[in-house]
Amino acid sequence: MIVIKPNISKKQRDITLFRIIIKLLPLVLAASPLLFIASNIIAIIHGVSWAFITYVSQKFFDSITGAIAGKVKISTVLWMTLALGSATIGAQILNGLHNFIGDVFDKKVYGVLHMHINQKASRLDPISYEIPSTLDDINKANLGMSNSLGLISIGMTIFTFYLPYFLFMSFYLFSLKPILALSILLVFIPVAITQLIRGSVFAKLEDESAPIRREYEYYERCICDRDYFKETRILGAFDYFKDLYQSALALLGKKTWKAEYRTGLMELGMRMVTLTGYMGILYLLFTTLLKGEISVGAFAAIFASIGSMFSIMEEVICRHIGGMMHDLGTVRNFIRFLDLPERNGKDMTIDANSGIVLKNVSFRYPEANSDSLTDISLEVKKGETIAIVGENGAGKTTLVKLMIGLYLPTEGSVVIGGVDTRDVSASSIYKGISAVFQKFQKYKMTLRENIAISDMSSYESGREKTVYESKLENAAQKADLDINEESFPQGYETMLSREFDGVDLSGGQWQRIAIARGFYRAHGMIVLDEPTAAIDPIEETNIYKKFAEISRGKTSIIVTHRLGSAKIADRIIVMDKGKIVEIGTHDELMKAKGKYAEMFNAQAQWYVSQ
Numbered sequence: 001m002i003v004i005k006p007n008i009s010k011k012q013r014d015i016t017l018f019r020i021i022i023k024l025l026p027l028v029l030a031a032s033p034l035l036f037i038a039s040n041i042i043a044i045i046h047g048v049s050w051a052f053i054t055y056v057s058q059k060f061f062d063s064i065t066g067a068i069a070g071k072v073k074i075s076t077v078l079w080m081t082l083a084l085g086s087a088t089i090g091a092q093i094l095n096g097l098h099n100f101i102g103d104v105f106d107k108k109v110y111g112v113l114h115m116h117i118n119q120k121a122s123r124l125d126p127i128s129y130e131i132p133s134t135l136d137d138i139n140k141a142n143l144g145m146s147n148s149l150g151l152i153s154i155g156m157t158i159f160t161f162y163l164p165y166f167l168f169m170s171f172y173l174f175s176l177k178p179i180l181a182l183s184i185l186l187v188f189i190p191v192a193i194t195q196l197i198r199g200s201v202f203a204k205l206e207d208e209s210a211p212i213r214r215e216y217e218y219y220e221r222c223i224c225d226r227d228y229f230k231e232t233r234i235l236g237a238f239d240y241f242k243d244l245y246q247s248a249l250a251l252l253g254k255k256t257w258k259a260e261y262r263t264g265l266m267e268l269g270m271r272m273v274t275l276t277g278y279m280g281i282l283y284l285l286f287t288t289l290l291k292g293e294i295s296v297g298a299f300a301a302i303f304a305s306i307g308s309m310f311s312i313m314e315e316v317i318c319r320h321i322g323g324m325m326h327d328l329g330t331v332r333n334f335i336r337f338l339d340l341p342e343r344n345g346k347d348m349t350i351d352a353n354s355g356i357v358l359k360n361v362s363f364r365y366p367e368a369n370s371d372s373l374t375d376i377s378l379e380v381k382k383g384e385t386i387a388i389v390g391e392n393g394a395g396k397t398t399l400v401k402l403m404i405g406l407y408l409p410t411e412g413s414v415v416i417g418g419v420d421t422r423d424v425s426a427s428s429i430y431k432g433i434s435a436v437f438q439k440f441q442k443y444k445m446t447l448r449e450n451i452a453i454s455d456m457s458s459y460e461s462g463r464e465k466t467v468y469e470s471k472l473e474n475a476a477q478k479a480d481l482d483i484n485e486e487s488f489p490q491g492y493e494t495m496l497s498r499e500f501d502g503v504d505l506s507g508g509q510w511q512r513i514a515i516a517r518g519f520y521r522a523h524g525m526i527v528l529d530e531p532t533a534a535i536d537p538i539e540e541t542n543i544y545k546k547f548a549e550i551s552r553g554k555t556s557i558i559v560t561h562r563l564g565s566a567k568i569a570d571r572i573i574v575m576d577k578g579k580i581v582e583i584g585t586h587d588e589l590m591k592a593k594g595k596y597a598e599m600f601n602a603q604a605q606w607y608v609s610q
């Protein structure tokens with residue numbers, strides 16, 4: 001059983017409400033300044049209009065009592081009726097307008113923020129994806145963004161609608177009798193405190209839940225996911241995963257229940273306080289009337305509005321502020337996502353085929369305890385074909401990721417085409433590089449899209465179809481992809497997914513497609529990081545031989561466990577425990593009788609014994 005511990009530091013978790021607002025407000029404002037200003041001005045007028053109704057109601061009731069006592073003319077009552085009706089209708093119109101503009105504004109901001117997320121994701125330093133705690137922030141960026149929008153919208157409503165309303169009402173009540181205004185505050189403060197505690201309880205819950213959720217979602221995938229379930233069934237591990245899933249879910253349920261229970265109790269207490277305050281104000285109002293300190297009209301108007309005042313206050317605090325606090329966890333995810341480091345560096349044209357120089361490079365994954373690469377110095381010349389070999393975990397993939405500028409070294413430098421990878425923007429580096437990794441994507445799209453996605457510019461640029469088609473065929477041919485009618489009934493238009501009424505392919509076919517995708521992309525440097533595991537050794541050697549021919553004159557790197565394939569390289573790099581232990585041609589390394597020769601002989605023996 002995996003031990004669950006929240007892996008977000010307290011400092012990271014404690015992004016204050018103030019910081020959230022400072023960070024979000026400019027984004028929201030920039031999305032549509034005009035709508036923002038219009039919406040808030042209308043909200044202020046709307047808030048004051050509701051309070052104004054109470055004042056007009058008092059005048060209306062006073063006119064009626066005056067008319068009954070014969071001190072006020074009927075026409076005055078009629079005017080007051082008209083004024084009350086107009087104020088009520090006016091408030092309703094403002095309400096509709098406020099909601100309408102608010103909706104338009106929210107939709108606009110939603111679109112802009114969504115785009116912001118996509119742009120940010122494209123600028124993220126790829127190393128961020130290697131940090132488990134950061135993955136939650138990335139995965140929840142969209143949810144956090146919607147909740148952030150809700151938070152800003154509620155925050156603005158509180159300031160521009162509810163605050164003017166309560167200020168006006170407090171001022172009005174204060175002018176009648178100061179203690180009446182004070183009682184609103186006395187009710188408000190304990191409730192606000194309760195909600196602040198609620199916010200911190202749920203923020204903590206969110207942080208504690210994230211790793212548990214990640215865990216049970218993973219177990220769920222082990223049970224149901226297409227890629228896992230066959231093995232899970234065959235291993236008879238279904239019950240094992242089910243138990244792990246249930247215990248993770250139970251733990252999450254327990255934590256959620258505890259948080260809900262605590263906040264539920266607090267809310268109950270809050271309602272009692274509200275009720276007591278409500279009764280207190282009614283009593284005060286009644287005694288004030290009896291003492292003749294306020295008019296009957298004022299009594300009636302306050303009495304009529306006091307109920308709505310309390311329900312508004314409850315709405316603000318419980319529904320709005322409470323909801324806001326509840327969602328604060330995911331809003332913090334969003335803020336942390338926005339704060340994730342980006343790859344800076346200048347945009348420039350780099351010739352990816354003019355060599356790579358690594359100088360004293362060390363690399364440590366974030367949150368890892370030791371280096372995965374230690375003090376690596378290596379020079380790959382223009383047009384050279386390099387094979388990287390070594391046992392599992394030796395650091396081959398990590399080295400390749402540094403050599404193509406995907407990750408930046410922790411120490412030392414990686415220079416591609418004469419430019420340090422730290423100084424150049426990621427997109428400038430990637431432009432001339434094609435890479436196919438072990439874990440390639442199987443896009444649920446057509447065969448054509450699966451190959452051409454690596455260079456959509458040529459797909460979309462409206463080039464002559466024959467040029468484009470021959471490029472596609474060329475890539476498929478280089479990858480030894482047999483586009484026969486049985487496997488691909490609609491040729492390049494065959495949909496490669498059962499889910500979308502297409503076909504299913506073998507692992508080897510998928511790997512060939514991934515390799516074709518790599519060849520299709522225009523490149524000065526190409527990397528094949530073992531995308532051939534599902535292809536038999538003879539076929540793999542054929543592909544690599546072809547690869548060497550095709551790549552002649554281009555910098556090429558292959559990572560392989562099958563040393564027979566490494567023979568095609570100009571030089572073979574042998575890695576062990578994050579270090580380069582040997583470099584040379586196949587013959588040189590065999591003569592040296594070192595690590596490479598040992599591994600090669602072991603594999604050769606295996607083939608002989610077959």
Ligand SMILES: Nc1ncnc2c1ncn2[C@@H]1O[C@H](COP(=O)(O)OP(=O)(O)OP(=O)(O)O)[C@@H](O)[C@H]1O
Binds near residue numbers: 392393397399
């Ligand atoms: N995201 C990560 N966080 C921490 N350590 C990692 C991470 N990815 C890899 N490592 C560690 O870095 C070391 C090198 O891993 P790498 O994947 O580069 O090895 P490899 O030689 O390519 O292995 P294989 O042949 O199994 O693919 C290993 O010890 C591995 O545990």
